[in-house]
Amino acid sequence: MGFRFELIKECSQTGARLGRIHTPHGVIDTPVFMPVGTQATVKAVLPRDLKEIGASIILSNTYHLYLRPGFDIVKEAGGLHEFMGWNSPILTDSGGFQVFSLGSLRKITDDGVVFKSHLDGSEHFISPEKATEIQNALGADIIMSFDECVQYPCDYSQAQIAVDRTTQWAKRCKNAHKRDDQALFGIIQGSVYKELRFKSVADLVEMDFPGYSIGGLSVGEPKDKMYEVLDYTVPLLPRDKPRYLMGVGSADALIEGVMYGVDMFDCVLPTREARHGTVMTTKGKIVLRNATYSRDYNPIDPECDCYACSNFSRAYIRHLIKADEILAAMLTSIHNLKFLIDLMKKLRKAILEDRFVEFKQNFYK
Amino acid sequence: MGFRFELIKECSQTGARLGRIHTPHGVIDTPVFMPVGTQATVKAVLPRDLKEIGASIILSNTYHLYLRPGFDIVKEAGGLHEFMGWNSPILTDSGGFQVFSLGSLRKITDDGVVFKSHLDGSEHFISPEKATEIQNALGADIIMSFDECVQYPCDYSQAQIAVDRTTQWAKRCKNAHKRDDQALFGIIQGSVYKELRFKSVADLVEMDFPGYSIGGLSVGEPKDKMYEVLDYTVPLLPRDKPRYLMGVGSADALIEGVMYGVDMFDCVLPTREARHGTVMTTKGKIVLRNATYSRDYNPIDPECDCYACSNFSRAYIRHLIKADEILAAMLTSIHNLKFLIDLMKKLRKAILEDRFVEFKQNFYK
Numbered sequence: 001m002g003f004r005f006e007l008i009k010e011c012s013q014t015g016a017r018l019g020r021i022h023t024p025h026g027v028i029d030t031p032v033f034m035p036v037g038t039q040a041t042v043k044a045v046l047p048r049d050l051k052e053i054g055a056s057i058i059l060s061n062t063y064h065l066y067l068r069p070g071f072d073i074v075k076e077a078g079g080l081h082e083f084m085g086w087n088s089p090i091l092t093d094s095g096g097f098q099v100f101s102l103g104s105l106r107k108i109t110d111d112g113v114v115f116k117s118h119l120d121g122s123e124h125f126i127s128p129e130k131a132t133e134i135q136n137a138l139g140a141d142i143i144m145s146f147d148e149c150v151q152y153p154c155d156y157s158q159a160q161i162a163v164d165r166t167t168q169w170a171k172r173c174k175n176a177h178k179r180d181d182q183a184l185f186g187i188i189q190g191s192v193y194k195e196l197r198f199k200s201v202a203d204l205v206e207m208d209f210p211g212y213s214i215g216g217l218s219v220g221e222p223k224d225k226m227y228e229v230l231d232y233t234v235p236l237l238p239r240d241k242p243r244y245l246m247g248v249g250s251a252d253a254l255i256e257g258v259m260y261g262v263d264m265f266d267c268v269l270p271t272r273e274a275r276h277g278t279v280m281t282t283k284g285k286i287v288l289r290n291a292t293y294s295r296d297y298n299p300i301d302p303e304c305d306c307y308a309c310s311n312f313s314r315a316y317i318r319h320l321i322k323a324d325e326i327l328a329a330m331l332t333s334i335h336n337l338k339f340l341i342d343l344m345k346k347l348r349k350a351i352l353e354d355r356f357v358e359f360k361q362n363f364y365k
Numbered sequence: 366m367g368f369r370f371e372l373i374k375e376c377s378q379t380g381a382r383l384g385r386i387h388t389p390h391g392v393i394d395t396p397v398f399m400p401v402g403t404q405a406t407v408k409a410v411l412p413r414d415l416k417e418i419g420a421s422i423i424l425s426n427t428y429h430l431y432l433r434p435g436f437d438i439v440k441e442a443g444g445l446h447e448f449m450g451w452n453s454p455i456l457t458d459s460g461g462f463q464v465f466s467l468g469s470l471r472k473i474t475d476d477g478v479v480f481k482s483h484l485d486g487s488e489h490f491i492s493p494e495k496a497t498e499i500q501n502a503l504g505a506d507i508i509m510s511f512d513e514c515v516q517y518p519c520d521y522s523q524a525q526i527a528v529d530r531t532t533q534w535a536k537r538c539k540n541a542h543k544r545d546d547q548a549l550f551g552i553i554q555g556s557v558y559k560e561l562r563f564k565s566v567a568d569l570v571e572m573d574f575p576g577y578s579i580g581g582l583s584v585g586e587p588k589d590k591m592y593e594v595l596d597y598t599v600p601l602l603p604r605d606k607p608r609y610l611m612g613v614g615s616a617d618a619l620i621e622g623v624m625y626g627v628d629m630f631d632c633v634l635p636t637r638e639a640r641h642g643t644v645m646t647t648k649g650k651i652v653l654r655n656a657t658y659s660r661d662y663n664p665i666d667p668e669c670d671c672y673a674c675s676n677f678s679r680a681y682i683r684h685l686i687k688a689d690e691i692l693a694a695m696l697t698s699i700h701n702l703k704f705l706i707d708l709m710k711k712l713r714k715a716i717l718e719d720r721f722v723e724f725k726q727n728f729y730k
Contacts, residue, residue, distance in 0.1 A: 077662055316449065329691060
């Protein structure tokens with residue numbers, strides 16, 4: 001019933017790999033895209049619909065749940081799975097990224113981070129120990145160590161401090177971690193500096209985590225820079241451990257990430273764009289709000305078999321968007337998530353059949 | 366495949382009756398509560414979830430669909446059923462009530478109503494013929510004649526003018542009506558004046574509509590007044606035709622209405638209150654936003670078997686409400702609709718077993 005990563009197959013031409021993660025709440029086929037449920041809900045999607053879409057694991061945020069409703073309430077409710085009615089695997093982010101995003105509202109020391117709540121301005125302190133305690137209380141299957149995530153651009157000396165701190169904090173998280181039914185991942189930092197990424201990997205691999213996250217990317221750098229970092233960082237990570245690229249979820253970045261050997265991805269993009277009326281299709285993105293779709297009676301994507309595409313037209317969904325109807329966000333969120341989850345399914349099939357490179361080439365055509 | 370009302374059983378002590386309405390898109394067991402989908406969507410509920418809840422017919426609004434997206438688009442899409450992905454029965458309101466609610470934005474003459482759109486201020490004219498043409502284009506199974514609905518209080522002479530106009534307009538709607546797969550109902554007006562209600566009933570019954578709506582109630586009058594009107598109006602309506610009380614949907618008013626012999630009801634209340642975090646339970650209404658529910662791990666209503674009550678706690682739904690999450694409205698809407706639809710199911714069972722009076726007494730205990 002514990003955590004285990006099974007490496008099933010590796011691509012003969014790239015770093016792409018097919019795997020399976022076993023957790024107390026079920027199995028995750030990798031590469032996988034994880035829908036984000038920041039506040040203990042994937043916005044506008046019922047858990048049973050997430051299941052139908054094919055989501056095998058979702059992500060939630062320590063920072064948000066700590067502030068609201070409070071981790072004591074989630075614990076009292078029987079843990080996060082029970083609280084949010086999701087009995088499949090969950091991953092919680094440590095809150096590091098969220099706290100650092102607060103900018104002037106937070107102050108970092110070696111002890112931890114003092115910050116003001118974005119909700120009511122109240123002051124809080126989160127340390128590696130505290131972040132681990134909260135995540136132990138929430139009870140996700142996979143939890144993150146508390147890291148320092150720097151912005152882009154970031155000068156070398158600052159990035160170096162963050163890497164050293166992230167290493168120290170990872171140790172403290174490991175020591176504080178109390179539940180053997182949760183897998184604690186280490187997070188690699190180092191901005192876009194090769195030596196720093198190498199150092200971060202070396203430090204964390206030394207500690208032997210059951211999985212490794214690649215943090216500090218998709219924070220404003222050009223995509224090429226991100227791919228460059230993945231190119232030299234991922235191969236250093238242990239072959240027998242899952243690798244998670246944090247905060248990345250555009251279709252092209254998922255394919256590239258998989259090529260470099262990443263197994264797990266998460267991003268708010270598909271659901272956020274959905275709520276703004278932008279949908280992903282096999283022919284590219286579509287802004288459904290545009291007048292051009294007012295009499296378009298085709299589904300969002302004729303190649304998609306999601307509930308939205310099986311039952312509703314672009315014209316109808318555009319009407320819902322224009323009329324400010326909640327159903328718009330519900331249908332577009334279902335579609336966008338299904339689109340990315342289906343993409344990952346196709347990628348897994350391509351890796352299994354050793355035609356990943358061919359699949360990638362066709363996708364860009 | 367046409368429209369037909371089947372009277373199955375009448376209560377031995379009250380006016381309550383059990384029936385079945387046959388329509389081109391399916392059968393409706395009565396008494397029935399019809400969820401409202403004003404803008405071609407029952408707010409925050411997927412059509413398949415409405416089906417699961419047990420909704421057998423939903424209502425939509427001519428006024429809103431005429432303005433947005435436009436009835437030509439709905440027609441082009443293949444009609445309202447196809448457009449909104451709901452292949453069960455639909456009823457459309459004529460727009461009379463909505464137009465009269467515009468107050469200073471509309472002007473009524475015997476010809477029809479000139480009004481300004483609540484969306485963009487553009488000027489429009491709806492006549493009985495136009496309202497019928499639009500409803501023929503939308504293609505609902507049951508459509509309404511265009512009536513003049515007066516507010517409460519309303520003096521006798523004004524109410525009298527509205528009754529006469531409603532009669533004239535009902536004739537014009539009947540003449541304009543072009544589809545025999547749609548049942549056109551007449552609407553009884555007359556405010557709270559017995560003679561006027563009698564006159565309205567006599568006028569419309571003379572015209573032999575396949576069903577009769579009781580309009581002009583639940584417009585601000587005390588509930589006792591409404592029950593008084595039902596008490597003397599409903600018995601005058603033909604026994605073999607369905608009777609629809611417009612805009613009524615609180616649990617107690619449904620039970621009272623059924624007692625007087627009403628077969629159909631609609632109301633935005635259950636979904637509107639749901640979006641504001643108020644839910645209906647067998648023990649009365651609950652305002653989930655209140656702090657008292659922050660650690661309440663019971664379902665909304667332990668006696669309810671809806672998706673929300675089967676999977677989530679009051680504490681979780683309260684968290685969603687506080688966090689402004691769409692999922693809150695989704696879950697509370699499912700629950701409130703299921704609550705009223707289940708209530709109607711229990712009422713039908715009670716009538717079938719001739720224990721309606723007993724059921725009513727127990728409900729108020």
